Amino acid sequence: MPLSGSHMFGSIDETRVTFVEKGVSGDRRDFLKKLLEYNGFEVIIQEDKKKAEEEPQLYTVAVTDMVFNPTIWVFERKLKTLDGHKVTQDYWNQKTQSTNPHYWNNGDKKKL
Template identity: 55%
Template sequence: MPLQAKHIVEEINGTRCTIVEKGISKERSAFLKSLLEFNKFEVIIVEDKKEVEDAPTLYTLGVTDLVFNPVIAVYEFALKNPEGNYVSPDYWDQKRKDSIDQYWLTKEETLPGKSAWFYKIEEK
């Protein structure tokens, strides 16, 4: 589930939480939990109810900080990854393992010498 602008507050296990993502896999919930806990958020994960018996198990992930908004946190570079870099939208969506703070660049523009914004090659 990509970043969504809507700020949702629900109760999870008796605690009011900001919902970060719903309907996510166990791997995705583990990634977000480790990232958010690294940034000092208290994370609550609950298994979603299955509508069909053989459907995959999905999870809802929330944080107890009611003013936390993942869109604002990512685009304002308020979160850091364990390597100490800012979390970019592609890092959040697990499209890249590295964080590029110029999130508007295409993948080709992040190659050395392909953009005036990124990895500028010095001429001799």
């Protein structure tokens, strides 16, 4: 689930939560849990129901902070990586380990 402007909230069991991502793999779940806990959030994980037994197990990742919005926190650069750098959109989406502050890549820039 990519970053979106929507603030998704609801409940897991009896706890009110802000949903971070739904339908994620175990690897993505672990990445988000570690990152969010490092940044001081209480993370709640819920196993999604499988439609068929042979399907892979997916998870919903949520935090108990009702005002947390992943999009805002990433683009305002409020989240930190485990080594202290600021989280970028590509880092959040696990496209790169780089924390270069640019949100886009224009390719090689040629000198005029």
